[in-house]
Each structure stands twice: as C-alpha cells, then as structure tokens.
Amino acid sequence: MQVDVVLIGRNEGDRLVASLASVVPQARRVVYVDSGSTDDSVANARKAGAEVVNLDMSVPFTAARARNAGFEALMALGDAPDAVQFLDGDCVMADGWLAKGSAHITADDTLGLVTGQAAEMRRDATVYNQMFDVEWKRPAGDILACSGNMMVRRTAFREVGGFNPEVIAAEDDEFCTRLRKAGWRLERIAEDMATHDADMTRFAQWWRRAERTGHGFAQVGELHPDYFVRERQRAWIYGVMLPFLAVFGGMVSFVVPFLVLGVYGVSWLRTKRGLRDEGLPEQEAARHAVFLTLSKFPNVIGMVRYHWRRLNKAQMRLIEYK
Structure with missing residues (x-):
C-alpha cells in the first residue's frame, strides 16, 4: 500500500523542522499545509522537499480545512496514494511508523483508519505537558475516535467527504464518528507513531484549550447527539448547575454552599482515584x-460560545491557545 503524508501547521518554528526531518525520509511525498504562518515555516517546508499549500487567509483557519486541502493537493499530484497519513506540525513521527501502519491497514479491508501510540516530549516540564501525555496513553484495539494524527484509507476519506471544515475543535472525533457510521473500523495498534511537543507552560494556555474542548463538545454533540453525551452533561452540572445552586441556595441556608463544595471534593477524589488506577x-x-x-x-x-455563534449564525473561528 502506498501512503503519502499531509503535515499541517502554523508558526511551529523548530517543531516543524523536526517534524519534517522525521517524515521526509519515510514518505514518498509530503504536502505541508500552512495556516498563515509569520515565521519561516513555509520556507523550511520547501527546503525539506515538501509540497506547500498556503490556505486562503480570508477564510477562518481550522485543522479540518487544512487536512482537506492537503488531501486534495496530494490527489492533484497524480498517482494517488492508497492511504494518507495526517500529522500535526508539532509532532515527530516515529521511525518505521509508515511501514508498520500501512502493513496493518493493508491486511484488513474493513479498516478505514489506523493510528498508533503517542507520547509527550518533555513530559515532566509542566503539569500541562503531563496531562497531554496521559491523553495520549490509550490501549490498542478497536476505537471510537483518535487525534488528528491518523492514517486514513483514501476510499474511506472520499466516502465520508473528509473532515468537516466548520468544526473548529474535536474535528477528528467528528470525522471518526462519520467513518464508523459509514461502516469502517478504526483501530489503534501497539506501535509507536509519534511524539508531541505541547510546550504548554501557562495556566492561560490550558484554560483556552479547555474552552476550545468545550466548543468541540457542543459542536460535535450538535452534529452527533449520541457523542460527547457525558462530557456535555458534566460540564453543565459542574460548570453551571452547581455554582448556581451554591449562590442561590446560599440565600436560603449557609449550609448549601458547603454541600456544593463537598460535591466538588467528591468529584476530585473520584478523578484522582481513577488516574491512580491508571498508573499515575x-x-x-x-x-x-x-x-x-x-x-x-x-x-x-x-459550549456557550458555540451555541451563541450558532444562534447568531456567526463564523466558527478557531480558539487559539498557542
């Protein structure tokens, strides 16, 4: 099976240089899609031998739109690959991944997507990097969804129409959901695929990323009501209902805010226990x-931002945290 690579990025600097250095020796062809970088990303991609696609800056950037553009650019080059490996520009591909991933997807015609094991670079530099690393650590086997670092069969990508360019966060979950609904299997295998460089050092970055995650919960949940159900419920309960109860219940009895605080404490204890059981x-x-x-x-x-945009028919612009 022939697999080509689509890299996407914006102002990734040295991270993109490292990513290109890991991909180019393994791939027949690499397309780099740039979302309006002001650094040397485009020049570095061309220097490494990648085909470069510059997204139209008059249209809001999304990772989904960038991946679609990269896929179409590969198809336009002729001699279309059987599968496409998508990789974010802040990731370094593991040696031998393309060969291992393509061998696995070739062996099973029901597989529309395969992904591998990922880890965080400089895991212990910050607590935020550690949390990224925990997100990456998932068992091998059939999966419901994965990150945007994935190898996708060309025919499966075409069948579902690629990524939804309107989805600004969790676009990978949304894409995977449509693949599954179309009858394709998705699998994570026990082979190293990539390392990720979050380089998250500030609380404000983490907060913005969590906002973007909530936007994804709401938008993907609107498109697929059976997905992100528990995530949306928890956000409304712990982010709205309990604070509301604490404030207005406190007008009736001073005990209520303490009871609400106790609920948060129980949630923290349960979360800590679950993480500890996972090996932390x-x-x-x-x-x-x-x-x-x-x-x-x-x-x-x-979530509220998404619904406000939807009701006002506003554009779904990316919530950036880097």
Whole structure:
C-alpha cells in the first residue's frame, strides 16, 4: 500500500523542522499545509522537499480545512496514494511508523483508519505537558475516535467527504464518528507513531484549550447527539448547575454552599482515584484531578460560545491557545 503524508501547521518554528526531518525520509511525498504562518515555516517546508499549500487567509483557519486541502493537493499530484497519513506540525513521527501502519491497514479491508501510540516530549516540564501525555496513553484495539494524527484509507476519506471544515475543535472525533457510521473500523495498534511537543507552560494556555474542548463538545454533540453525551452533561452540572445552586441556595441556608463544595471534593477524589488506577503516581494524580475538576468551567464557556455563534449564525473561528 502506498501512503503519502499531509503535515499541517502554523508558526511551529523548530517543531516543524523536526517534524519534517522525521517524515521526509519515510514518505514518498509530503504536502505541508500552512495556516498563515509569520515565521519561516513555509520556507523550511520547501527546503525539506515538501509540497506547500498556503490556505486562503480570508477564510477562518481550522485543522479540518487544512487536512482537506492537503488531501486534495496530494490527489492533484497524480498517482494517488492508497492511504494518507495526517500529522500535526508539532509532532515527530516515529521511525518505521509508515511501514508498520500501512502493513496493518493493508491486511484488513474493513479498516478505514489506523493510528498508533503517542507520547509527550518533555513530559515532566509542566503539569500541562503531563496531562497531554496521559491523553495520549490509550490501549490498542478497536476505537471510537483518535487525534488528528491518523492514517486514513483514501476510499474511506472520499466516502465520508473528509473532515468537516466548520468544526473548529474535536474535528477528528467528528470525522471518526462519520467513518464508523459509514461502516469502517478504526483501530489503534501497539506501535509507536509519534511524539508531541505541547510546550504548554501557562495556566492561560490550558484554560483556552479547555474552552476550545468545550466548543468541540457542543459542536460535535450538535452534529452527533449520541457523542460527547457525558462530557456535555458534566460540564453543565459542574460548570453551571452547581455554582448556581451554591449562590442561590446560599440565600436560603449557609449550609448549601458547603454541600456544593463537598460535591466538588467528591468529584476530585473520584478523578484522582481513577488516574491512580491508571498508573499515575499519587502526587501527579492529585494535581491532574484538580485541573480536570476545574476544566468544567472553561468547558462550559466554550459550549456557550458555540451555541451563541450558532444562534447568531456567526463564523466558527478557531480558539487559539498557542
């Protein structure tokens, strides 16, 4: 099976240089799609031998739109690949991944998508990087969805019409959901695929990313009501209903706010226990549980932002955190 690569990025700097260096030796062809970089990304991609696509800056950027543009650029080159590996420009591809991934997808005609194992570079530099690393660690086997770093069969991509360019977050979940509904299997295999460089150092970055996640919960949930159900419910309960109860219940009895605080404490304890059961050390599990409990507030802000945009027929613009 012939597999070509689509890289996407914006102002990734040295991260893109490292990504290109890992991909170019493995791939027959590489297309880099740039979303309005002001650094040397485009020049570095051309220097590495990649075909470059510059997205039209008059239309809001989304990762979905960039991946679609990269796919179409590959098809326009002729001798279309059997599958396309999508990779974000802040990721370094593992040695031998293209060969291992393509061998696996070739062996099973029911597979529309295959992904592999990922890890965070500089995992312990910040608590935010650690949380990224936990997100990446998922077991091998059949999956419902994965990140945008994926190898997709060309015919499956065409069948579902590619990514939805209007979805600004969780576009990979939305794409995977349509693949599954079209009858394709999705699988994660136990082979190293990539390392990711989040380089997240500030609380404000984490908060903005959590807002974007909430936007994704709402938008993808609107498109696929059976998806992100628990995530949306938790955001509304912990991000809206309980604070409302604490404020207005406190007017009736001073006990109510303390009871609400106790509910958050129980949520934190349950989250910490779950993380510890997954193998995290006690202190890491405790820190991560704080952020996961707190995340419901930016999540619900992102959800409200999506519904406000939808009701006002406004463009779905990317919520950037880098």
